[in-house]
Amino acid sequence: MSLIHVSSLRRRVPLHNVIGTTFGQWVLVLCLFVFLQCSGTVLWRLSGGNDEFSTTWNDSWWISYTLLIDIGTQTGLAANERPTIKIVSVVISLVGFVYCLTLLGMVVDLIREVLDDCRMRFSSVPAHGHWLILGWGDKTLLLVDELLTSIASRPQRRCGCCRRRQIVILADMPEQQMADEVKVHCLADPLLQRIGTLFFPIVRYKQGNPTDISELLRVSAPMAQDILVASTSENGNLSDLKAISALLAVAAMPNDSQVTADVWVEVCQEQSLRAMNIILPQARGIVARKLVNRIMVLRALVPSAGFVFLSMTSLKSTAKLQLLDAPPLTWGVPFREVGRFFPDAVVCGVKRPDGVTEGIIPQGGYAIEANDQLVLLARNAEHAQRCIMPIREEGVVPIGDCSGYLVDSMVKSDGQLRLGPSADGPKVVLVLGCPGDIAEILDSIDMHLASESHVHILFRTPATQREEWIQQHLKTSGRTQYARITVHQYEGESTSKWEMVKLPLDTANYALILAERVGEDESTLAVDSRNLTTAIFLKQHLASTGPEGAMTRSFTTNTTTSKDSSVVRGSRKCKMVTELLDPKSETVLAGNTGVRSQGSFMYTNARETAIYAMAVEQREVYDLFLQLSDSKCDVGYVTAAPVSHYVTGIEDVSFYEMQRRVFQSCRGILLGWRDFADRYPKLNPERKDQQIEWEDVSGCELIILRPADDSLPDVK
Numbered sequence: 001m002s003l004i005h006v007s008s009l010r011r012r013v014p015l016h017n018v019i020g021t022t023f024g025q026w027v028l029v030l031c032l033f034v035f036l037q038c039s040g041t042v043l044w045r046l047s048g049g050n051d052e053f054s055t056t057w058n059d060s061w062w063i064s065y066t067l068l069i070d071i072g073t074q075t076g077l078a079a080n081e082r083p084t085i086k087i088v089s090v091v092i093s094l095v096g097f098v099y100c101l102t103l104l105g106m107v108v109d110l111i112r113e114v115l116d117d118c119r120m121r122f123s124s125v126p127a128h129g130h131w132l133i134l135g136w137g138d139k140t141l142l143l144v145d146e147l148l149t150s151i152a153s154r155p156q157r158r159c160g161c162c163r164r165r166q167i168v169i170l171a172d173m174p175e176q177q178m179a180d181e182v183k184v185h186c187l188a189d190p191l192l193q194r195i196g197t198l199f200f201p202i203v204r205y206k207q208g209n210p211t212d213i214s215e216l217l218r219v220s221a222p223m224a225q226d227i228l229v230a231s232t233s234e235n236g237n238l239s240d241l242k243a244i245s246a247l248l249a250v251a252a253m254p255n256d257s258q259v260t261a262d263v264w265v266e267v268c269q270e271q272s273l274r275a276m277n278i279i280l281p282q283a284r285g286i287v288a289r290k291l292v293n294r295i296m297v298l299r300a301l302v303p304s305a306g307f308v309f310l311s312m313t314s315l316k317s318t319a320k321l322q323l324l325d326a327p328p329l330t331w332g333v334p335f336r337e338v339g340r341f342f343p344d345a346v347v348c349g350v351k352r353p354d355g356v357t358e359g360i361i362p363q364g365g366y367a368i369e370a371n372d373q374l375v376l377l378a379r380n381a382e383h384a385q386r387c388i389m390p391i392r393e394e395g396v397v398p399i400g401d402c403s404g405y406l407v408d409s410m411v412k413s414d415g416q417l418r419l420g421p422s423a424d425g426p427k428v429v430l431v432l433g434c435p436g437d438i439a440e441i442l443d444s445i446d447m448h449l450a451s452e453s454h455v456h457i458l459f460r461t462p463a464t465q466r467e468e469w470i471q472q473h474l475k476t477s478g479r480t481q482y483a484r485i486t487v488h489q490y491e492g493e494s495t496s497k498w499e500m501v502k503l504p505l506d507t508a509n510y511a512l513i514l515a516e517r518v519g520e521d522e523s524t525l526a527v528d529s530r531n532l533t534t535a536i537f538l539k540q541h542l543a544s545t546g547p548e549g550a551m552t553r554s555f556t557t558n559t560t561t562s563k564d565s566s567v568v569r570g571s572r573k574c575k576m577v578t579e580l581l582d583p584k585s586e587t588v589l590a591g592n593t594g595v596r597s598q599g600s601f602m603y604t605n606a607r608e609t610a611i612y613a614m615a616v617e618q619r620e621v622y623d624l625f626l627q628l629s630d631s632k633c634d635v636g637y638v639t640a641a642p643v644s645h646y647v648t649g650i651e652d653v654s655f656y657e658m659q660r661r662v663f664q665s666c667r668g669i670l671l672g673w674r675d676f677a678d679r680y681p682k683l684n685p686e687r688k689d690q691q692i693e694w695e696d697v698s699g700c701e702l703i704i705l706r707p708a709d710d711s712l713p714d715v716k
Helices: 002-012 022-047 057-069 071-076 083-122 140-153 175-188 190-195 213-218 236-251 271-279 288-301 303-313 335-341 381-385 438-448 463-476 524-544 565-569 583-590 604-617 619-628 655-666
Strands: 131-134 167-171 203-207 226-229 262-266 284-286 320-325 345-351 373-378 428-432 453-459 485-491 510-513 553-555 573-580 600-603 637-642 650-654 669-674 691-695 701-706
Touching: 022 057, 022 083, 057 071, 057 083, 071 083, 131 140, 140 167, 140 175, 140 583, 140 604, 175 203, 213 236, 226 236, 226 604, 236 262, 236 271, 262 604, 271 284, 284 604, 288 303, 288 438, 288 510, 288 573, 288 600, 288 604, 303 320, 303 604, 303 619, 303 637, 303 669, 303 701, 320 381, 320 619, 335 345, 335 655, 345 669, 373 381, 428 438, 428 524, 438 453, 438 463, 438 485, 463 485, 510 524, 524 573, 524 583, 573 583, 583 600, 583 604, 600 604, 604 619, 650 655, 655 669, 655 691, 655 701
Parallel strands: 131 167, 131 226, 167 203, 226 262, 262 284, 428 453, 428 510, 453 485, 510 573, 573 600
Antiparallel strands: 320 373, 345 373, 637 701, 650 691, 669 701
16 A cells, blocks of 8 residues: 555656756755754664763754754764764764755855846846847857957057957847857957957857847947848748847837947848838848859859959958048059059059949049049958059050950840850759749849850759749749740759759759758758758769760869869860858868869858948948949949950060050959969969969960940040
């Protein structure tokens, strides 16, 4: 019966209700004390007591209590006490000591929980003029990285102890977890580690709901200089809804705590911009995904042009877009000569104060004015500001006749925007993966390819659903089909070798491997793993197809090729670009040459965040970049041209001399060049006056910023 009774009692009071809750633990400790007190009382009475205390129950209860709560009570016993008394005293004292430690530990934990709860509920982050980031997503670490890089690039005071601008993050996430993730992410950059160890913390964290007005007040939202709401790579509608919810809280701040900061909201869909402007007119929306899609397409179709935009979008690159007020040394200097005043930069054009919009590249005879802003390509602001009087070269005669140089038209008769020789003629493009914005990606491909080109799409999404997306997109723009491309769709798993054979691998010129989440809860690392597997399998297929199965191979800018480029020139090339999302993937690929050799990789989340940070930090530069990256804007186009258009035979020509030839032939600005034997194009070279050997049959191409109007230059 006793076992049955114990079993039924256990069913009525489960064990986890006792030791698994705070209340149950305190009850258990209290019961344990009663048990120890009673046991000590019985032991003392059985021991017979001593001369000072009798063996009555009252005295035994008291001596048991004092021995339990004070381990020093046993030291009051005389040295000649009976051994039984000594042993009982030591046992009770040791058990009581352990019990008291347990009780004190529970009290400390309780006090700590109360204090942590008070800190979470009532604490605030006092700050002024800071960046305030609302929410935590898969782009937050990248955004913090860009902002920390911006902070590190700014000059310090001579003492090095000035308080820098802070970054405050408000997210529904434990503060320690946010701090740990930021710390781990910054381990790869010693510069970011160094600025994080200053006396004043650079990044501060607050756990709370970004849509709660009281939480916004606790992170000093009214005192912030910029409020940032970044999107995630999840479903576009869900990401935009989260951003708009945070924007509603900012707009509903009390009258005495109105937000005067610049509010920057990254959205995935352009229709969300209208709702955002109605909620908070001062907010500025950014659709970075659309820009990144075009850069990714250019990275495949015209690699040199795509590389230029990649360099412009990151604060860490060596060729960033800069705006500089015209130094007094350049006032009155003709535009064709002002480039030599900046040895560490490339002067790309002039932004005039009168708002002239026909382009940033003026005629060669235009005299620089005091109110002008120069558009430069430089490593950083310090390099852009270095302006010196150039040394006049002896014996250099300006070239007046440009008839011997070939200038290709950018807009073809069929409407193609031709930015480089790699896009000449009909092409075959493979697309593996079908994200929700596939129709916009096809728009960019259609813009830059010639007529009779074909695009083949392979992914597990049903072809009928993909066709519905495309037709809806075409209908909104008043079209029924694309102008120059024909789209073919296939259903299948992109990581399956057997499904890949459905694609025309033997005639493919370009391959785009796009990222798409199969499920809402799929991580970015899982998406990247699938894309890398697809890239490896696709390259193996491309290397094994074609005439005799040996001469065809995948061309990639991530593989350092040597002098065997002549062999590759005679075979078919297929340019591969793989989209990756997670920042950890970039770290892994940086130390793995074997994986990097599988093609070019586009870290779209990082690029979107870089564009977002550019808009926040350098608004005028962002507006200019927006115009340059727009295929329908008349500011200018980044193009590529064969070096044979400007060189005959073998010539020794400096960068300045080549730049002069380019400007006089098409009024374009030479930004750099691309040697296919090197890993990456060379932008803004260091020693621009150094003679370089050029060969017209080398296959190198020049990277040129050309005006949109294709007008003849003024060479007078």
